[in-house]
Amino acid sequence: MAKRGSTDRGFTARLDLRNGAVEMGHGAGGRAMAQLIDELFQRHLDNPLLRQHNDQALFTPPPGRLVISTDGHVITPLFFPGGDIGSLAVHGTINDVAMAGARPLYLAAGFVLEEGFPLADLDRLVASMAAASRSAGVPIVTGDTKVVERGKGDGCFITTTGLGVVPDGVAISGDQARPGDAVLVSGSLGDHGVAILSQREGLGFATEIRSDSAALHDLVAAMVAAVPGIHCLRDPTRGGLATTLNELARQSGVGMRLREAAIPIQPAVAAACELLGLDPLYVANEGKLVAICAADDADILLAAMRAHPLGAQAARIGEVVADPHRFVQMETRFGGQRIVDWLAGEPLPRIC
Amino acid sequence: MAKRGSTDRGFTARLDLRNGAVEMGHGAGGRAMAQLIDELFQRHLDNPLLRQHNDQALFTPPPGRLVISTDGHVITPLFFPGGDIGSLAVHGTINDVAMAGARPLYLAAGFVLEEGFPLADLDRLVASMAAASRSAGVPIVTGDTKVVERGKGDGCFITTTGLGVVPDGVAISGDQARPGDAVLVSGSLGDHGVAILSQREGLGFATEIRSDSAALHDLVAAMVAAVPGIHCLRDPTRGGLATTLNELARQSGVGMRLREAAIPIQPAVAAACELLGLDPLYVANEGKLVAICAADDADILLAAMRAHPLGAQAARIGEVVADPHRFVQMETRFGGQRIVDWLAGEPLPRIC
Numbered sequence: 001m002a003k004r005g006s007t008d009r010g011f012t013a014r015l016d017l018r019n020g021a022v023e024m025g026h027g028a029g030g031r032a033m034a035q036l037i038d039e040l041f042q043r044h045l046d047n048p049l050l051r052q053h054n055d056q057a058l059f060t061p062p063p064g065r066l067v068i069s070t071d072g073h074v075i076t077p078l079f080f081p082g083g084d085i086g087s088l089a090v091h092g093t094i095n096d097v098a099m100a101g102a103r104p105l106y107l108a109a110g111f112v113l114e115e116g117f118p119l120a121d122l123d124r125l126v127a128s129m130a131a132a133s134r135s136a137g138v139p140i141v142t143g144d145t146k147v148v149e150r151g152k153g154d155g156c157f158i159t160t161t162g163l164g165v166v167p168d169g170v171a172i173s174g175d176q177a178r179p180g181d182a183v184l185v186s187g188s189l190g191d192h193g194v195a196i197l198s199q200r201e202g203l204g205f206a207t208e209i210r211s212d213s214a215a216l217h218d219l220v221a222a223m224v225a226a227v228p229g230i231h232c233l234r235d236p237t238r239g240g241l242a243t244t245l246n247e248l249a250r251q252s253g254v255g256m257r258l259r260e261a262a263i264p265i266q267p268a269v270a271a272a273c274e275l276l277g278l279d280p281l282y283v284a285n286e287g288k289l290v291a292i293c294a295a296d297d298a299d300i301l302l303a304a305m306r307a308h309p310l311g312a313q314a315a316r317i318g319e320v321v322a323d324p325h326r327f328v329q330m331e332t333r334f335g336g337q338r339i340v341d342w343l344a345g346e347p348l349p350r351i352c
Numbered sequence: 353m354a355k356r357g358s359t360d361r362g363f364t365a366r367l368d369l370r371n372g373a374v375e376m377g378h379g380a381g382g383r384a385m386a387q388l389i390d391e392l393f394q395r396h397l398d399n400p401l402l403r404q405h406n407d408q409a410l411f412t413p414p415p416g417r418l419v420i421s422t423d424g425h426v427i428t429p430l431f432f433p434g435g436d437i438g439s440l441a442v443h444g445t446i447n448d449v450a451m452a453g454a455r456p457l458y459l460a461a462g463f464v465l466e467e468g469f470p471l472a473d474l475d476r477l478v479a480s481m482a483a484a485s486r487s488a489g490v491p492i493v494t495g496d497t498k499v500v501e502r503g504k505g506d507g508c509f510i511t512t513t514g515l516g517v518v519p520d521g522v523a524i525s526g527d528q529a530r531p532g533d534a535v536l537v538s539g540s541l542g543d544h545g546v547a548i549l550s551q552r553e554g555l556g557f558a559t560e561i562r563s564d565s566a567a568l569h570d571l572v573a574a575m576v577a578a579v580p581g582i583h584c585l586r587d588p589t590r591g592g593l594a595t596t597l598n599e600l601a602r603q604s605g606v607g608m609r610l611r612e613a614a615i616p617i618q619p620a621v622a623a624a625c626e627l628l629g630l631d632p633l634y635v636a637n638e639g640k641l642v643a644i645c646a647a648d649d650a651d652i653l654l655a656a657m658r659a660h661p662l663g664a665q666a667a668r669i670g671e672v673v674a675d676p677h678r679f680v681q682m683e684t685r686f687g688g689q690r691i692v693d694w695l696a697g698e699p700l701p702r703i704c
Contacts, residue, residue, distance in 0.1 A: 023698070024698040024701045025696075025697050025698040027426075027590075027698070027701070028590055028591060028695060028697070028698040028699075028700075028701070029589065029590025029591030029595050029636075029695060030590075030591045030595050030634075030694050030695025030696055030697070030698075031694040031695060031696050032696070032697075032698075033590075033591075034599075034694070052525065053526060053527070053603055054451070054452065054525055054526050055421055055448045055451055055586065055587075056419040056420060056421035056448050056449055056451065056452050056454070056514075056516075057419060057420050057421070058417055058418070058419050058452060058518065058525075059417065059418060059419075059420075060416075060417050060418070061413060061418055064412075065410055065411065065412050066410075066411060066412070066413055067408040067409060067410050067411075068408060068409050068411075068458060068460055068493065068494055068513070068515060069407055069408035069409070069460070069494055070460035070461065070462045070494055070495060070496050070511070070513055071462065071496045072462040072463065072464050072496050072497075072498040072511065073498075074379075074464055074498045074500050096407045096408050097408055099406070099407055099408065100406065100408050100410060102408075106420060108420055108421070108422035108513050109422065110422045110423065110424040110462070110511040110513075111424065112424050112426055112464065112509055112511075141420065142420055142421055142422055143422060144422050144423045144424050144511070145424075146424040146425075146426045146509075147701070148426050148506060148509075148702065149701065149702070151503065152505070152506040153504070153505060153506070154500060154504040154505070157464050157498075157500075157509070159422070159424065159462040159464075159496070159511035159513075161420070161422055161460050161462075161511075161513035162408075163420060163515070164408075166410065173404065173406055173410075174405060174406050175405070234407065235407075237381065238379075238380055238381025238382075238385075239380060239381030239382045239385075243381050243382050247386075251405055282382075284381075342382050342383040342386070343380060343381060343382025343383065344377075344382055344383050344384070345377050345380070345382070345384075346375075346376040346377040346379070346380040346382075346384075347380075348380075349376045349379070349380070349499075349501065350500065350501075
């Protein structure tokens with residue numbers, strides 16, 4: 001009798017990408033995993049570094065400082081208006097790298113798949129990753145696949161790690177905001193979170209709200225070219241603009257003062273937030289950034305942002321102030337003041 | 353009425369690391385997540401790069417070629433004789449980097465936590481990661497935490513990504529095995545998989561079998577110093593020695609011939625495998641490597657391995673042969689021949 005772990009040497013049929021499902025063997029390191037890699041991952045993601053077929057990718061980096069960033073993606077549903085977990089996992093990590101002012105070079109991707117996950121869905125989302133990666137010019141050069149039993153995961157989780165190179169002279173960091181600086185955003189807020197929540201709760205709004213999921217590195221390159229001395233960049237994902245500004249205020253030891261009327265929010269998103277009882281300032285974005293720069297640079301930076309398709313709706317929304325309490329405050333549309341505090345609780349689970 | 357996503361500004365008590373549990377809010381990007389990062393992750397893993405507090409870590413790499421590798425860890429149980437998922441996630445990725453002959457520089461870690469996971473367990477395994485990282489001299493410089501609902505994960509998954517620098521003149525790759533080359537292993541096989549399976553199935557063997565989980569980069573550095581021209585290195589994890597040798601045979605377009613009597617296996621592991629119906633050649637290792645080098649270099653390399661604590665039981669177990677079928681064959685203890693094929697199926701799920 002064959003021992004467990006011994007072999008069958010018979011002919012292996014091709015993966016059934018139409019009706020097949022992920023099996024425990026696809027994560028076992030053996031023949032089934034090699035087949036999944038060859039016929040699905042490698043087929044979509046093919047590039048010279050991935051083709052090295054080793055457990056690591058070898059490359060010679062350009063000269064300069066590098067950044068590394070990692071981000072797990074556990075969004076539900078896996079497919080949504082404007083994207084899916086595959087494109088999101090590419091965009092999200094490219095953006096984390098780009099927020100250092102860096103040019104993204106390479107991505108690595110680790111998958112945790114649930115037994116029974118349809119291979120058709122996996123094929124679709126890996127194709128989407130490949131398209132996002134090609135479109136951004138940032139190849140996925142190494143990866144890993146694990147499988148967990150049915151009921152121990154949720155279809156597909158993807159952790160992507162990105163590497164980028166920082167141009168000389170750029171020193172963007174969350175601790176660089178100074179009183180007097182201008183606070184800019186690249187476009188309308190809340191689109192991603194509202195798109196996910198609408199889909200999840202089966203709400204059919206008259207206007208379909210789409211995720212803003214996008215790779216921002218090209219916008220960042222244009223911004224850095226215009227104003228190499230940008231102080232801070234960050235993408236307001238989980239927790240939204242409010243949380244990101246509080247993070248930056250904490251890191252830099254400053255306060256901020258926003259003008260609500262200047263913050264771009266699509267009318268459909270504002271209406272959906274009203275209906276859902278959400279504050280759009282706390283809702284996640286996946287294709288927007290916050291920039292903080294010296295007041296004297298603000299007009300140049302804003303013009304550079306608006307000249308780029310992903311920054312067409314960019315706006316100057318406030319300023320950095322001296323404040324030992326590090327409060328983010330906002331002048332409301334009605335002329336009042338309110339504190340825009342950290343997100344507390346979890347209004348939107350599994351949003352990215 | 354406060355909108356969902358708005359805030360409470362009250363005093364936040366410290367994390368309850370004794371009785372607390374992971375909540376959805378710990379992955380939401382807001383105050384609870386900041387607290388988890390400060391009081392748990394940052395406290396254990398503290399280092400200057402992590403202390404940059406940005407969404408990415410900035411560093412200047414040493415000159416030379418770099419490698420990047422990523423590996424998801426979904427092992428169950430999370431704690432086992434000889435390690436836990438924290439130390440394993442550090443060792444596993446250090447080893448994947450080291451198998452290019454590289455010196456590991458930095459790690460990134462992405463966590464997917466299940467709602468309800470005890471903070472005491474998280475604290476214990478992050479402390480273990482920190483200890484493994486410090487002991488290896490490879491800091492964890494950036495990270496990410498996501499939380500999924502109860503029943504949508506399994507306690508804790510960790511995806512680690514590693515970066516390393518390859519010494520000049522080293523060109524180790526799975527496609528470099530040549531007929532006539534020697535095949536070496538660094539020590540006894542099957543310890544990790546048997547340790548996990550014994551624990552999982554509640555088997556109390558007279559001799560406790562411990563995982564061999566260990567960081568191999570220091571052993572690799574000694575090997576590369578002795579024989580810079582090593583052809584292949586790979587750690588035989590999932591699928592064990594058999595699968596790793598088949599991968600290398602496929603990549604290099606060669607066959608291999610092993611001598612069963614030369615393959616080191618601890619008697620307790622051999623006995624446990626017999627009892628469990630496992631073939632130790634297919635059982636995962638987490639602190640062992642396979643090396644392939646020119647026959648003329650084999651004695652020098654073997655001596656260098658044996659001079660290192662993690663290679664004390666190193667052995668020359670066979671040779672590379674010309675074979676268009678790329679078969680791995682083995683001369684058994686009884687003088688017969690058998691094919692050692694790829695792993696088929698999944699005898700040991702969730703092993704790493």
